[in-house]
Amino acid sequence: MTDSDDVCVLLPAMDEAATVAEVVSGFRDAGFSNVLVTDGGSDDDTREIAREAGARVVRQSGRGKGQAVREAVRDHVDAPYVLLADADATYDVADADAMLAPLRDGDADHVIGDRFADMRSGAMTRLNRVGNRLINLTFRAIHGEQYRDILSGYRAFTRASFLRMNLTADGFGIETEMAVECVKNRIPVRVVPITYRPRPNGSATNLHPVRDGGVIFLELYRKAKTNNPLFYFGSIGALSTTAGVVMAAYVLYRWIVRGVGHEIIAVGAVGATILGIQLLIFGVLADMILTLHREQLAHRERVSDGD
Numbered sequence: 402m403t404d405s406d407d408v409c410v411l412l413p414a415m416d417e418a419a420t421v422a423e424v425v426s427g428f429r430d431a432g433f434s435n436v437l438v439t440d441g442g443s444d445d446d447t448r449e450i451a452r453e454a455g456a457r458v459v460r461q462s463g464r465g466k467g468q469a470v471r472e473a474v475r476d477h478v479d480a481p482y483v484l485l486a487d488a489d490a491t492y493d494v495a496d497a498d499a500m501l502a503p504l505r506d507g508d509a510d511h512v513i514g515d516r517f518a519d520m521r522s523g524a525m526t527r528l529n530r531v532g533n534r535l536i537n538l539t540f541r542a543i544h545g546e547q548y549r550d551i552l553s554g555y556r557a558f559t560r561a562s563f564l565r566m567n568l569t570a571d572g573f574g575i576e577t578e579m580a581v582e583c584v585k586n587r588i589p590v591r592v593v594p595i596t597y598r599p600r601p602n603g604s605a606t607n608l609h610p611v612r613d614g615g616v617i618f619l620e621l622y623r624k625a626k627t628n629n630p631l632f633y634f635g636s637i638g639a640l641s642t643t644a645g646v647v648m649a650a651y652v653l654y655r656w657i658v659r660g661v662g663h664e665i666i667a668v669g670a671v672g673a674t675i676l677g678i679q680l681l682i683f684g685v686l687a688d689m690i691l692t693l694h695r696e697q698l699a700h701r702e703r704v705s706d707g708d
């Protein structure tokens with residue numbers, strides 16, 4: 402077993418009395434003496450149970466998993482490495498060393514546990530599986546990286562790389578935001594296969610698939626503005642142009658075949674087409690500016706490496 406003094410195991414928890422003891426003692430028995438539970442104001446005995454099992458327990462000042470994790474890493478963690486997991490016994494302590502290895506070897510600053518590698522039956526509903534796939538595909542299309550499971554709650558990262566991220570999500574958008582910030586800040590990432598189990602009986606998720614799924618999609622799109630402006634402006638531009646062309650085709654068709662004019666639709670067609678093409682041009686320009694900006698950054702990094 403490797404020495405784990407350099408790791409803080411961070412467990413955000415909200416009403417997890419059924420499982421938190423098992424999770425905390427699992428990590429402690431595996432040699433992780435530094436286990437921190439950040440509690441979201443549980444109504445059950447999560448805090449007492451976690452403390453008895455040997456965890457340090459703090460209460461988050463705000464709401465949501467994202468706020469809890471941001472505050473805990475910033476104010477309550479001293480260790481250079483953070484291992485983030487759920488308090489619901491769905492992740493395996495046995496995977497912890499594999500998660501931390503890329504950090505210790507200097508191969509990565511952020512590690513994502515891929516739940517799809519070994520997903521036990523019942524661990525994820527079909528709706529959540531499909532949603533996850535869609536979100537990962539969208540992420541790849543916008544941000545150009547294949548992280549396989551960006552919503553995974555099993556992460557290992559250096560505290561320093563986490564503090565470099567610009568994170569604002571309070572709730573379940575935090576995993577998406579971390580993935581986007583890794584791309585943006587060029588934080589080296591590794592994906593590690595892990596086991597994902599169903600929640601034991603008597604424990605319930607805090608995730609609302611439709612509401613939280615919507616939040617995550619919005620988050621992905623919002624972040625595209627500065628990471629992939631061609632997609633951000635281009636997608637609306639393409640939609641608007643297409644709508645304009647379709648309207649124009651309809652007006653022309655009616656005029657040629659039936660001899661009827663549709664002035665209002667014609668005005669709409671011209672407006673939508675002009676707006677769409679302008680957005681497309683704007684997207685291309687913004688993309689060019691971003692490329693130049695990235696080249697400048699790379700140049701500056703090369704210059705400062707040369708000192």
Ligand SMILES: Nc1nc2c(ncn2[C@@H]2O[C@H](COP(=O)(O)OP(=O)(O)O)[C@@H](O)[C@H]2O)c(=O)[nH]1
Nearest residue numbers: 413414415439440441465466469487488606607
């Ligand atoms: N501190 C804190 N923890 C939360 C909050 N919401 C969820 N959690 C914890 O974050 C972890 C992930 O949430 P979970 O409901 O398991 O989501 P899922 O894994 O996506 O189904 C669990 O350990 C929850 O107890 C919150 O508002 N505050």
Ligand SMILES: [Mg+2]
Nearest residue numbers: 487489491554
């Ligand atoms: Mg969970």
